[in-house]
Amino acid sequence: MRFLPLPDGDKIPVLGLGTWQMGERRGNAAAETAALRLGLDLGMTLIDTAEMYGDGGAEEIVGEAIQGRRDEVFLVSKVLPENASRAGTIRACEASLKRLGTDRIDLYLLHWRGRFPLRETVEAFETLKSTDKIRRWGVSNFDVDDMAELDGTACASNQVLYNLSRRGIEWDLLPWCRERGMPVMAYSPIEQGRILRDPTLVRLAQNRGVSPAQMALAWVLSRDGVLAIPKATLPAHVRENRAALDLTLEPTEISALETAFPPPRNRAALDTL
Protein backbone atom coordinates (compact mmCIF):
# COMPACT_ATOMS: atom_id res chain seq x y z
CA MET A 1 0.00 0.00 0.00
CA ARG A 2 1.06 3.57 -0.65
CA PHE A 3 0.36 6.23 1.95
CA LEU A 4 -0.12 10.00 1.98
CA PRO A 5 1.09 12.18 4.83
CA LEU A 6 -1.56 13.81 7.01
CA PRO A 7 -1.12 17.35 8.34
CA ASP A 8 -0.38 15.91 11.81
CA GLY A 9 2.52 13.85 10.42
CA ASP A 10 0.74 10.49 10.52
CA LYS A 11 -0.11 8.68 7.29
CA ILE A 12 -3.23 7.51 5.50
CA PRO A 13 -3.57 4.70 2.89
CA VAL A 14 -4.20 5.96 -0.67
CA LEU A 15 -6.75 3.24 -1.41
CA GLY A 16 -9.58 2.26 0.88
CA LEU A 17 -12.98 0.64 1.06
CA GLY A 18 -16.28 2.53 0.80
CA THR A 19 -19.42 1.30 2.55
CA TRP A 20 -22.32 3.38 1.24
CA GLN A 21 -25.33 1.09 0.68
CA MET A 22 -23.90 -1.58 2.92
CA GLY A 23 -25.88 -2.59 6.01
CA GLU A 24 -29.20 -1.91 4.33
CA ARG A 25 -30.34 -5.51 3.87
CA ARG A 26 -29.78 -8.28 6.38
CA GLY A 27 -29.43 -10.82 3.57
CA ASN A 28 -26.36 -9.00 2.19
CA ALA A 29 -24.54 -8.73 5.52
CA ALA A 30 -22.32 -11.80 5.13
CA ALA A 31 -21.20 -10.81 1.61
CA GLU A 32 -20.53 -7.21 2.70
CA THR A 33 -18.51 -8.27 5.74
CA ALA A 34 -16.55 -10.72 3.60
CA ALA A 35 -15.83 -8.01 0.98
CA LEU A 36 -14.41 -5.70 3.64
CA ARG A 37 -12.31 -8.50 5.14
CA LEU A 38 -10.99 -9.39 1.68
CA GLY A 39 -10.09 -5.75 1.11
CA LEU A 40 -8.19 -5.67 4.41
CA ASP A 41 -6.42 -8.93 3.50
CA LEU A 42 -5.31 -7.28 0.25
CA GLY A 43 -3.93 -4.25 2.10
CA MET A 44 -6.77 -1.77 1.58
CA THR A 45 -6.75 -0.93 5.23
CA LEU A 46 -8.75 2.30 5.16
CA ILE A 47 -12.49 1.84 5.70
CA ASP A 48 -14.85 4.74 5.05
CA THR A 49 -18.28 4.66 6.68
CA ALA A 50 -20.86 7.02 8.20
CA GLU A 51 -23.67 7.01 10.74
CA MET A 52 -25.95 7.79 7.78
CA TYR A 53 -25.23 4.64 5.77
CA GLY A 54 -27.97 2.09 6.34
CA ASP A 55 -29.03 4.13 9.41
CA GLY A 56 -26.05 2.78 11.33
CA GLY A 57 -26.21 -0.59 9.57
CA ALA A 58 -23.00 0.04 7.60
CA GLU A 59 -21.09 0.82 10.81
CA GLU A 60 -22.32 -2.48 12.24
CA ILE A 61 -21.04 -4.32 9.17
CA VAL A 62 -17.69 -2.55 9.57
CA GLY A 63 -17.66 -3.49 13.27
CA GLU A 64 -18.13 -7.12 12.31
CA ALA A 65 -15.44 -6.96 9.60
CA ILE A 66 -12.77 -5.41 11.83
CA GLN A 67 -13.40 -7.60 14.84
CA GLY A 68 -10.05 -8.92 16.05
CA ARG A 69 -8.09 -6.75 13.60
CA ARG A 70 -8.84 -3.20 14.68
CA ASP A 71 -5.16 -2.23 14.78
CA GLU A 72 -4.75 -2.93 11.05
CA VAL A 73 -7.44 -0.44 10.12
CA PHE A 74 -7.56 3.30 9.47
CA LEU A 75 -11.21 3.91 10.33
CA VAL A 76 -13.16 6.87 8.94
CA SER A 77 -16.72 7.73 9.95
CA LYS A 78 -18.97 10.77 9.69
CA VAL A 79 -21.44 12.74 11.74
CA LEU A 80 -24.62 13.94 10.06
CA PRO A 81 -25.03 17.73 9.94
CA GLU A 82 -28.30 17.55 11.91
CA ASN A 83 -26.37 15.92 14.77
CA ALA A 84 -23.37 18.23 14.55
CA SER A 85 -24.12 20.53 17.51
CA ARG A 86 -21.57 20.68 20.36
CA ALA A 87 -23.33 17.99 22.41
CA GLY A 88 -24.89 16.16 19.45
CA THR A 89 -21.51 15.48 17.82
CA ILE A 90 -20.24 13.81 21.00
CA ARG A 91 -23.39 11.68 21.28
CA ALA A 92 -23.25 10.71 17.59
CA CYS A 93 -19.60 9.72 17.88
CA GLU A 94 -20.25 7.58 20.95
CA ALA A 95 -23.11 5.82 19.14
CA SER A 96 -20.85 5.22 16.12
CA LEU A 97 -18.10 3.79 18.35
CA LYS A 98 -20.62 1.38 19.85
CA ARG A 99 -21.81 0.17 16.45
CA LEU A 100 -18.22 -0.08 15.22
CA GLY A 101 -17.23 -2.07 18.32
CA THR A 102 -14.16 0.06 18.91
CA ASP A 103 -12.93 2.77 21.27
CA ARG A 104 -11.60 5.16 18.62
CA ILE A 105 -12.15 6.50 15.11
CA ASP A 106 -9.02 7.49 13.16
CA LEU A 107 -10.68 10.27 11.17
CA TYR A 108 -14.11 11.69 12.01
CA LEU A 109 -15.76 13.87 9.38
CA LEU A 110 -18.64 16.32 9.25
CA HIS A 111 -20.63 14.71 6.39
CA TRP A 112 -21.67 18.03 4.90
CA ARG A 113 -22.23 21.52 6.22
CA GLY A 114 -25.55 22.10 8.00
CA ARG A 115 -27.27 24.60 10.24
CA PHE A 116 -24.98 24.36 13.28
CA PRO A 117 -22.13 26.88 13.44
CA LEU A 118 -18.92 25.24 12.26
CA ARG A 119 -17.21 26.53 15.41
CA GLU A 120 -19.48 24.32 17.58
CA THR A 121 -18.75 21.19 15.60
CA VAL A 122 -15.02 21.90 15.65
CA GLU A 123 -15.12 22.38 19.42
CA ALA A 124 -16.86 19.01 19.77
CA PHE A 125 -14.28 17.38 17.48
CA GLU A 126 -11.47 18.80 19.63
CA THR A 127 -13.18 17.47 22.78
CA LEU A 128 -13.47 14.03 21.15
CA LYS A 129 -9.78 14.23 20.27
CA SER A 130 -8.75 15.16 23.80
CA THR A 131 -10.68 12.16 25.15
CA ASP A 132 -9.09 9.82 22.56
CA LYS A 133 -12.42 8.90 20.97
CA ILE A 134 -11.15 10.22 17.66
CA ARG A 135 -7.57 10.57 16.45
CA ARG A 136 -8.29 13.52 14.16
CA TRP A 137 -11.16 15.22 12.35
CA GLY A 138 -12.05 16.56 8.95
CA VAL A 139 -14.92 17.48 6.68
CA SER A 140 -16.76 16.28 3.60
CA ASN A 141 -18.46 18.09 0.71
CA PHE A 142 -16.79 21.37 1.69
CA ASP A 143 -16.09 23.85 -1.11
CA VAL A 144 -13.12 26.21 -1.03
CA ASP A 145 -14.98 29.04 0.76
CA ASP A 146 -16.07 26.61 3.50
CA MET A 147 -12.49 25.37 3.77
CA ALA A 148 -11.25 28.94 4.11
CA GLU A 149 -13.30 29.23 7.31
CA LEU A 150 -11.33 26.28 8.67
CA ASP A 151 -7.92 27.71 7.82
CA GLY A 152 -5.71 27.55 10.90
CA THR A 153 -7.66 24.68 12.48
CA ALA A 154 -6.57 21.04 12.69
CA CYS A 155 -8.79 19.89 9.81
CA ALA A 156 -7.07 16.77 8.43
CA SER A 157 -8.93 16.04 5.19
CA ASN A 158 -11.83 16.93 2.91
CA GLN A 159 -13.81 14.08 1.34
CA VAL A 160 -15.38 15.11 -1.96
CA LEU A 161 -16.77 13.73 -5.20
CA TYR A 162 -13.86 13.27 -7.60
CA ASN A 163 -13.39 11.08 -10.65
CA LEU A 164 -12.69 11.44 -14.38
CA SER A 165 -16.16 12.87 -15.03
CA ARG A 166 -16.14 15.19 -11.97
CA ARG A 167 -12.99 17.25 -12.11
CA GLY A 168 -14.32 20.58 -10.83
CA ILE A 169 -12.18 20.51 -7.67
CA GLU A 170 -9.05 20.87 -9.81
CA TRP A 171 -9.95 24.54 -10.33
CA ASP A 172 -9.26 25.71 -6.78
CA LEU A 173 -10.26 23.24 -4.04
CA LEU A 174 -7.65 20.61 -4.83
CA PRO A 175 -4.79 23.17 -5.09
CA TRP A 176 -6.01 24.74 -1.81
CA CYS A 177 -5.79 21.39 -0.02
CA ARG A 178 -2.47 20.47 -1.64
CA GLU A 179 -0.90 23.76 -0.52
CA ARG A 180 -1.79 22.85 3.05
CA GLY A 181 -0.66 19.23 2.85
CA MET A 182 -4.24 18.09 3.40
CA PRO A 183 -5.15 14.86 1.56
CA VAL A 184 -8.35 14.91 -0.47
CA MET A 185 -10.45 11.73 -0.24
CA ALA A 186 -12.12 11.01 -3.57
CA TYR A 187 -15.56 9.50 -3.11
CA SER A 188 -17.42 7.69 -5.92
CA PRO A 189 -14.04 7.36 -7.70
CA ILE A 190 -15.63 5.31 -10.49
CA GLU A 191 -18.81 7.45 -10.55
CA GLN A 192 -20.79 4.48 -9.17
CA GLY A 193 -20.10 2.65 -12.42
CA ARG A 194 -21.67 5.28 -14.69
CA ILE A 195 -18.45 6.12 -16.57
CA LEU A 196 -17.38 2.55 -17.21
CA ARG A 197 -18.89 2.33 -20.70
CA ASP A 198 -17.11 5.43 -21.95
CA PRO A 199 -15.51 4.44 -25.29
CA THR A 200 -12.09 5.97 -24.52
CA LEU A 201 -11.94 4.28 -21.14
CA VAL A 202 -13.04 0.97 -22.67
CA ARG A 203 -10.46 1.19 -25.49
CA LEU A 204 -7.57 2.13 -23.20
CA ALA A 205 -8.52 -0.61 -20.77
CA GLN A 206 -8.72 -3.22 -23.51
CA ASN A 207 -5.29 -2.19 -24.84
CA ARG A 208 -3.80 -2.60 -21.37
CA GLY A 209 -5.67 -5.82 -20.54
CA VAL A 210 -7.34 -4.22 -17.51
CA SER A 211 -10.94 -3.23 -16.75
CA PRO A 212 -12.36 0.27 -17.33
CA ALA A 213 -12.85 0.54 -13.55
CA GLN A 214 -9.16 -0.12 -12.98
CA MET A 215 -8.23 2.49 -15.56
CA ALA A 216 -10.55 5.06 -13.93
CA LEU A 217 -9.27 4.25 -10.47
CA ALA A 218 -5.62 4.32 -11.58
CA TRP A 219 -6.26 7.83 -12.93
CA VAL A 220 -7.64 9.05 -9.57
CA LEU A 221 -4.71 7.41 -7.76
CA SER A 222 -2.26 9.16 -10.07
CA ARG A 223 -3.37 12.58 -8.80
CA ASP A 224 -1.12 14.24 -6.23
CA GLY A 225 -2.55 14.44 -2.74
CA VAL A 226 -5.61 12.33 -3.55
CA LEU A 227 -6.78 9.03 -2.07
CA ALA A 228 -9.71 6.92 -3.26
CA ILE A 229 -12.37 4.90 -1.47
CA PRO A 230 -14.22 2.73 -4.02
CA LYS A 231 -17.05 0.61 -2.69
CA ALA A 232 -17.24 -3.00 -3.83
CA THR A 233 -19.20 -5.96 -2.58
CA LEU A 234 -18.31 -8.43 -5.35
CA PRO A 235 -15.00 -10.13 -4.47
CA ALA A 236 -13.85 -9.77 -8.10
CA HIS A 237 -14.40 -6.00 -7.86
CA VAL A 238 -12.44 -5.81 -4.59
CA ARG A 239 -9.50 -7.64 -6.20
CA GLU A 240 -9.64 -5.50 -9.33
CA ASN A 241 -9.66 -2.31 -7.32
CA ARG A 242 -6.63 -3.38 -5.32
CA ALA A 243 -4.77 -4.21 -8.54
CA ALA A 244 -5.49 -0.72 -9.90
CA LEU A 245 -2.94 0.60 -7.41
CA ASP A 246 -0.20 -1.22 -9.34
CA LEU A 247 -1.31 0.22 -12.67
CA THR A 248 0.84 3.16 -13.74
CA LEU A 249 -0.72 5.08 -16.61
CA GLU A 250 1.43 5.93 -19.63
CA PRO A 251 1.64 9.60 -20.75
CA THR A 252 -0.31 8.66 -23.93
CA GLU A 253 -3.08 7.11 -21.84
CA ILE A 254 -3.23 10.15 -19.59
CA SER A 255 -3.50 12.51 -22.56
CA ALA A 256 -6.27 10.39 -24.14
CA LEU A 257 -8.17 10.56 -20.84
CA GLU A 258 -7.56 14.33 -20.61
CA THR A 259 -9.23 14.72 -24.02
CA ALA A 260 -12.18 12.46 -23.22
CA PHE A 261 -12.66 13.94 -19.72
CA PRO A 262 -11.34 17.51 -19.86
CA PRO A 263 -10.36 19.47 -16.75
CA PRO A 264 -12.56 22.41 -15.65
CA ARG A 265 -12.32 25.62 -17.71
CA ASN A 266 -13.84 27.83 -15.04
CA ARG A 267 -14.99 27.78 -11.48
CA ALA A 268 -18.20 25.94 -10.63
CA ALA A 269 -19.89 25.08 -7.35
CA LEU A 270 -18.69 21.85 -5.78
CA ASP A 271 -20.32 18.75 -7.27
CA THR A 272 -21.95 16.39 -4.78
CA LEU A 273 -23.99 13.21 -5.01
Ligand SMILES: NC(=O)c1ccc[n+]([C@@H]2O[C@H](COP(=O)([O-])OP(=O)(O)OC[C@H]3O[C@@H](n4cnc5c(N)ncnc54)[C@H](OP(=O)(O)O)[C@@H]3O)[C@@H](O)[C@H]2O)c1
Ligand atom coordinates in the same frame (compact mmCIF):
# COMPACT_ATOMS: atom_id res chain seq x y z
N1 LIG B 1 -18.95 11.90 1.77
C1 LIG B 1 -19.95 11.68 0.95
O1 LIG B 1 -20.88 12.50 0.83
C2 LIG B 1 -19.96 10.44 0.12
C3 LIG B 1 -20.84 10.32 -0.95
C4 LIG B 1 -20.78 9.15 -1.71
C5 LIG B 1 -19.88 8.15 -1.38
N2 LIG B 1 -19.06 8.27 -0.28
C6 LIG B 1 -18.12 7.20 0.11
O2 LIG B 1 -17.35 6.82 -1.03
C7 LIG B 1 -17.53 5.43 -1.28
C8 LIG B 1 -17.42 5.13 -2.76
O3 LIG B 1 -18.39 5.84 -3.50
P1 LIG B 1 -19.71 5.13 -4.12
O4 LIG B 1 -20.04 3.92 -3.35
O5 LIG B 1 -20.71 6.21 -4.22
O6 LIG B 1 -19.29 4.79 -5.62
P2 LIG B 1 -18.11 4.03 -6.36
O7 LIG B 1 -17.12 3.50 -5.41
O8 LIG B 1 -17.65 4.94 -7.44
O9 LIG B 1 -18.91 2.84 -7.08
C9 LIG B 1 -19.48 1.77 -6.37
C10 LIG B 1 -20.20 0.88 -7.38
O10 LIG B 1 -19.27 0.43 -8.36
C11 LIG B 1 -19.24 -1.00 -8.38
N3 LIG B 1 -17.83 -1.40 -8.53
C12 LIG B 1 -16.85 -1.35 -7.61
N4 LIG B 1 -15.69 -1.78 -8.12
C13 LIG B 1 -15.94 -2.13 -9.39
C14 LIG B 1 -15.14 -2.65 -10.44
N5 LIG B 1 -13.84 -2.92 -10.25
N6 LIG B 1 -15.73 -2.87 -11.65
C15 LIG B 1 -17.03 -2.59 -11.86
N7 LIG B 1 -17.84 -2.10 -10.90
C16 LIG B 1 -17.30 -1.87 -9.68
C17 LIG B 1 -19.81 -1.47 -7.07
O11 LIG B 1 -20.42 -2.73 -7.27
P3 LIG B 1 -20.46 -3.92 -6.15
O12 LIG B 1 -20.70 -3.27 -4.83
O13 LIG B 1 -21.56 -4.79 -6.63
O14 LIG B 1 -19.13 -4.64 -6.19
C18 LIG B 1 -20.82 -0.37 -6.76
O15 LIG B 1 -22.01 -0.61 -7.46
C19 LIG B 1 -18.90 5.15 -0.67
O16 LIG B 1 -19.15 3.77 -0.51
C20 LIG B 1 -18.81 5.94 0.60
O17 LIG B 1 -18.04 5.24 1.56
C21 LIG B 1 -19.07 9.42 0.44
